Amino acid sequence: MATERQQTGSFESFPNDETSDGPGRVLSPAGSSRRRFLLESGALTGGLAASRYATAAAPVAADAREADAAPRSVGKARTVHLSVNRHDYAVDVEPRVTLLDALREYIGLTGTKKGCDRGQCGACTVLIDGRRVNSCLTLAVACEGQPITTVEGLADDSALHPVQQAFIEHDGFQCGYCTPGQICSAVAVLSEVRNGDASVVTRDLARSPPIDITDEELRERMSGNICRCGAYAGIVAALRQALQRG
Amino acid sequence: MQAFDYVRARSVDDAVTALRDPSTRCLAGGTNLLDLMKGDIEAPARLVDINRLPLNAVTPTADGGLRIGALVRNSDLANHRYVRERYPLLSRAMLAGASPQLRNMATVGGNLLQRTRCYYFYDTAYAACNKRHPGSGCAARDGYNRIHAIFGASPQCVATNPSDMNVALLALDAIVDVKSARGARVIPFAAFHRLPGTTPERDTNLERDELIVGVTLPPPRFTGVEYLKVRDRASYAFALVSVAAGVRVADGRIDDARIAMGGVAHKPWRAEAAERALIGHRIDPSVIAAASEAAVAGATPLRDNAFKVELARRTVARALQNAGAIA
Numbered sequence: 001m002a003t004e005r006q007q008t009g010s011f012e013s014f015p016n017d018e019t020s021d022g023p024g025r026v027l028s029p030a031g032s033s034r035r036r037f038l039l040e041s042g043a044l045t046g047g048l049a050a051s052r053y054a055t056a057a058a059p060v061a062a063d064a065r066e067a068d069a070a071p072r073s074v075g076k077a078r079t080v081h082l083s084v085n086r087h088d089y090a091v092d093v094e095p096r097v098t099l100l101d102a103l104r105e106y107i108g109l110t111g112t113k114k115g116c117d118r119g120q121c122g123a124c125t126v127l128i129d130g131r132r133v134n135s136c137l138t139l140a141v142a143c144e145g146q147p148i149t150t151v152e153g154l155a156d157d158s159a160l161h162p163v164q165q166a167f168i169e170h171d172g173f174q175c176g177y178c179t180p181g182q183i184c185s186a187v188a189v190l191s192e193v194r195n196g197d198a199s200v201v202t203r204d205l206a207r208s209p210p211i212d213i214t215d216e217e218l219r220e221r222m223s224g225n226i227c228r229c230g231a232y233a234g235i236v237a238a239l240r241q242a243l244q245r246g
Numbered sequence: 247m248q249a250f251d252y253v254r255a256r257s258v259d260d261a262v263t264a265l266r267d268p269s270t271r272c273l274a275g276g277t278n279l280l281d282l283m284k285g286d287i288e289a290p291a292r293l294v295d296i297n298r299l300p301l302n303a304v305t306p307t308a309d310g311g312l313r314i315g316a317l318v319r320n321s322d323l324a325n326h327r328y329v330r331e332r333y334p335l336l337s338r339a340m341l342a343g344a345s346p347q348l349r350n351m352a353t354v355g356g357n358l359l360q361r362t363r364c365y366y367f368y369d370t371a372y373a374a375c376n377k378r379h380p381g382s383g384c385a386a387r388d389g390y391n392r393i394h395a396i397f398g399a400s401p402q403c404v405a406t407n408p409s410d411m412n413v414a415l416l417a418l419d420a421i422v423d424v425k426s427a428r429g430a431r432v433i434p435f436a437a438f439h440r441l442p443g444t445t446p447e448r449d450t451n452l453e454r455d456e457l458i459v460g461v462t463l464p465p466p467r468f469t470g471v472e473y474l475k476v477r478d479r480a481s482y483a484f485a486l487v488s489v490a491a492g493v494r495v496a497d498g499r500i501d502d503a504r505i506a507m508g509g510v511a512h513k514p515w516r517a518e519a520a521e522r523a524l525i526g527h528r529i530d531p532s533v534i535a536a537a538s539e540a541a542v543a544g545a546t547p548l549r550d551n552a553f554k555v556e557l558a559r560r561t562v563a564r565a566l567q568n569a570g571a572i573a
Contacts (some may be wrong), residue, residue, distance in 0.1 A: 011263035013502060019452070057310055066321055073250055074249045074250060074291060075248075075249030075250050075252075093254035094249060095250055095251065095293065095554075096247045096248075096249055096250060096283075097247075097281075118281050118284060118285075119277055119281055119286070119347075119348060122345065122347060125347055130322075131350045132347045132349050132350060133347050133351050134277070134347045134348060137276055137277050137348075137351065138276065138280075138281045139252070139273070139280070139293075139295075141252050142252075142273065142276075142297060150288045156506065167391060182440060185346070185347065189346075192346070195325075196323070197321070197325045198325060198330065198337065199341055199342060200338065202482070205330040205331070205334045205337050205338070206330060206331045206334065219480075219481070220480075220481050223345060223346075223480075223481035223482045223502065224253075224344075224345025224346050224347045224348065224482060225345075238521070
């Protein structure tokens with residue numbers, strides 16, 4: 001899967017050969033036809049969907065390339081290698097493609113949601129190297145070499161992540177659209193609390209951990225994730241359970 | 247978003263060489279730049295990704311100050327042990343900004359260059375914005391200007407600087423270290439950001455080909471500090487008014503003070519008259535009243551933001567009370 005990188009001047013640059021990884025290995029966007037393929041194949045089930053798409057994507061990707069064949073001198077697509085939920089993907093993306101769009105439209109992992117697409121709602125929250133970030137304001141090409149975890153990667157084969165289980169038990173959602181972002185964010189809260197990270201409502205910054213995790217702390221720490229349904233009370237209760245059991 | 251080319255800098259020299267091209271911009275956290283690019287407010291032909299440069303250290307200096315690399319993430323700086331213990335004003339200000347996700351991405355250098363949140367600047371449906379298109383006019387001056395400046399505005403622009411970090415760095419007398427292909431220089435914090443004047447398209451005195459490589463803080467000297475931010479909701483919102491206050495009390499009297507305000511001007515706004523009203527006095531209600539009155543003397547509100555004058559006065563008073571209580 002490794003692609004030899006070209007050197008241009010003193011910068012790292014990247015090959016533009018869209019077939020450098022061979023047919024069927026490089027994922028390209030195909031919009032509705034890609035989604036239709038997934039639905040018809042009955043494979044829209046998290047990581048499994050992504051791997052089936054990866055092996056079956058070539059004909060769809062070729063159509064997309066043909067339709068999008070206008071010559072461009074700036075910002076050409078290049079093959080970018082992403083590590084998502086412990087799987088490696090090669091995707092053909094222009095530099096302007098966000099991580100959010102790469103996950104949803106190229107890799108087929110649609111668990112991560114597009115809300116505002118401007119860093120104001122948190123629906124697109126994923127973990128990069130264990131840290132929560134807004135994938136809508138992250139370029140896919142800038143993520144090479146960094147482990148990415150989406151909501152699809154939190155559960156293990158036999159059990160939900162304790163945060164996922166707690167969201168179910170405490171009604172931490174209604175419509176569910178913000179939930180993948182809420183859950184990824186909550187998983188990060190657990191590690192931030194373990195690290196003794198402060199928030200703006202932490203009374204004494206100089207004091208060593210552990211932080212006294214009040215409901216005020218949990219609300220502040222989850223404030224980067226907006227829930228239009230207003231499931232905040234359940235989200236705080238879910239966080240509290242996950243903290244106590246984690 | 248307009249198409250652009252993407253390269254990664256392997257060294258600071260790479261980055262400053264790339265910046266000689268006027269259509270190239272640096273990509274750090276991207277939290278503001280990509281947002282602006284999505285809105286077609288910025289459209290660089292090339293981004294040079296500087297995220298892998300070794301500018302992410304936080305290092306105590308020999309004189310007891312602190313050297314902060316330009317790529318240190320906001321969350322990492324706010325939670326750095328040394329900063330929490332010795333510069334709590336900076337920790338508090340940074341933790342008050344944005345959201346945890348954005349703080350994990352945003353860098354110190356990028357935060358220094360964060361652009362205004364004026365709605366007319368962001369909405370290209372409004373043709374008139376001197377900051378976007380010099381000479382086109384200012385839709386905010388006669389528009390809905392509730393969030394706009396009460397100090398230092400010009401007929402051309404009434405925008406405010408949105409950063410929390412910048413307010414604290416002004417109160418802490420920070421110095422900005424920059425590099426370009428022409429050499430290195432330092433910019434005192436008070437000279438880094440600009441008032442709009444007749445050139446509101448320029449937010450700062452950083453030259454277009456210069457790269458911020460770090461920020462240096464002098465040794466901490468305050469005995470009491472407070473960062474107080476007032477906003478429309480309790481979290482994840484920009485300041486209507488914020489105040490960074492630092493006082494040094496010796497033998498019961500204030501012998502050094504800094505008061506900086508955010509959300510009120512095109513740059514973080516230092517209230518020197520208020521500082522002078524404190525020096526030599528004990529912190530008591532009458533001194534706090536005099537200082538907070540001095541802080542808003544000369545304010546020139548617009549149609550919709552007169553409330554900010556009284557809000558700023560009260561926020562300065564509360565911040566001083568809290569800073570004094572800590573001393």
